[in-house]
Amino acid sequence: MSAKGPWHDLSLRLASGVGMAALGLGAVWAGGPWFAALAATVCGLMLWELARMVAPERALEAVIVGLSGAAAVLVGRALPDAVALVPIAVPAILGAVLLRRERAIFAAFALAIVAASYGLTGFRDVHGVVWLIWLVLVVIATDVSGYFAGRFIGGPKFWPRVSPKKTWAGTLGGWFAAVLIGLIFLTFTNAGRDLPWISMALSLASQMGDIAESAVKRRMGVKDSSGLLPGHGGLFDRFDGLLGAALFMLLVAQLVYVPEVRF
Incomplete structure (x- = not known):
């Protein structure tokens, strides 16, 4: 019987996650x-x-x-x-x-x-740095909130055939966190009032990226894309959500006007 509990990987995930976030946000800011x-x-x-x-x-x-x-x-x-x-x-x-x-x-x-x-x-x-920071924070909030909501609440699976671990609680938790990020950005930028629900749509795109990568891994019979990141698997495992969200944001930017967001 395994002695590992549901939180056995939390400290490692947090440490490597914080490191990745710091590196990514630093590069985004530097441009x-x-x-x-x-x-x-x-x-x-x-x-x-x-x-x-x-x-x-x-x-x-x-x-x-x-x-x-x-x-x-x-x-x-x-x-x-x-x-x-x-x-x-x-x-x-x-x-x-x-x-x-x-x-x-x-x-x-x-x-x-x-x-x-x-x-x-x-x-x-x-378009500058603000929209990209918003993108990264929505994806991080979606991932972190989904992780904790899924572990604490559990319940019905979102799409068990493709992603057995993803629950509706985690999915909704990610949407809620994304809306909060949108509301926070409304307080110090000139973004329009549609930003919270657009943040939720971005969260859904992030989750679809995660599910798409899970489908590929299941088809190929692998657990992780690689072992490059301690506690996380590979880069594809961590950036699948960002991939889905980025494609959604870039597509929307081709269809509608993206205003310059000022502090």
């Missing part, structure tokens, strides 16, 4: 080459993890795909937006050719990862 370097590094590592999940026997090919993803973000930033679509698509195509397994799944997720990484660097340049 420019610092944020671009972080986005490229995270993109490359997530693609490496994805390739290792899809085809674990192809270690060298996974490294090549990861490096191509990091390069795509940096090269794309040096090109006009229309031309940048070419390097953004390269890792997905390259991985589908080299890995030879689960090509559609790999290509779809690889394209999403590279597009989000590239898109966030451009979004930071155009």
